Amino acid sequence: MFAIFLKFAENRPKAPEFVDAHKAWIKQGFDDGVFLMVGSLQPNMGGAVLAHGVSRDEIETRVNEDPFVVEGIVSAEILEISPARADQRLDFLMA
Numbered sequence: 001m002f003a004i005f006l007k008f009a010e011n012r013p014k015a016p017e018f019v020d021a022h023k024a025w026i027k028q029g030f031d032d033g034v035f036l037m038v039g040s041l042q043p044n045m046g047g048a049v050l051a052h053g054v055s056r057d058e059i060e061t062r063v064n065e066d067p068f069v070v071e072g073i074v075s076a077e078i079l080e081i082s083p084a085r086a087d088q089r090l091d092f093l094m095a
């Protein structure tokens with residue numbers, strides 16, 4: 001499982017130009033069954049993604065294909081989590 005933090009960077013003013021492509025990237029992550037949740041970092045710092053079911057290399061490749069990352073609108077930090085205990089509703093993460 002991965003927590004990905006996409007924090008605004010130098011080229012943040014270019015975000016409106018690439019927001020549709022970024023949203024398409026997010027949709028693809030959900031369509032592929034990799035993304036579990038996306039949301040905003042508060043206050044207005046960028047975004048976060050929870051992902052699972054892929055290797056570190058695969059998630060790094062996917063994140064590096066995000067148009068916001070490519071264009072330097074955000075910088076990405078990927079943290080890998082090895083779940084040890086979870087609420088019953090999240091049992092699928094323990095496999």
